[in-house]
Amino acid sequence: MNCPKCQSTKIIKYGHTHYGKARFRCQDCGRQFVENPTRQPIDEATRQLIDKLLLERLALAAIARVTGVSERWLQMYVNQKFDNLPKQVEVSPKKRVFRV
Ligand SMILES: [Zn+2]
Numbered sequence: 001m002n003c004p005k006c007q008s009t010k011i012i013k014y015g016h017t018h019y020g021k022a023r024f025r026c027q028d029c030g031r032q033f034v035e036n037p038t039r040q041p042i043d044e045a046t047r048q049l050i051d052k053l054l055l056e057r058l059a060l061a062a063i064a065r066v067t068g069v070s071e072r073w074l075q076m077y078v079n080q081k082f083d084n085l086p087k088q089v090e091v092s093p094k095k096r097v098f099r100v
Contacts, residue, residue: 005031042069042077050077 001011003026014025014032021034046067053063060078064071 001035003029003031004033005029042073047077050074054078054081 001024002009003011006026006029008026008028010027011024012027014023017023017034023032023034025032046069050063050067050069053066058066060074061071063069064074067074069077
């Protein structure tokens with residue numbers, strides 16, 4: 001693994017991001033980064049198409065094939081969508097997961 005800024009290999013572990021990914025820090029230039037950033041440039045038109053296909057209840061694998069995004073990204077996108085849903089669709093209390 002190399003520093004994305006100065007290409008140094010003097011990398012140390014530096015805790016975790018809010019999303020649980022390992023964070024690293026370059027000892028040469030001080031740059032902090034995560035190993036595999038999930039940020040992928042998916043444009044707005046593609047996102048809108050994905051939203052439509054989700055409403056059609058297509059399988060994620062099919063949506064990924066049609067739109068050309070990775071299944072992994074799509075799963076993350078869907079998870080984020082459900083995380084952001086408003087309160088009225090909250091699942092029953094039995095299924096609620098308590099987070100510390
Ligand atoms: Zn560096």
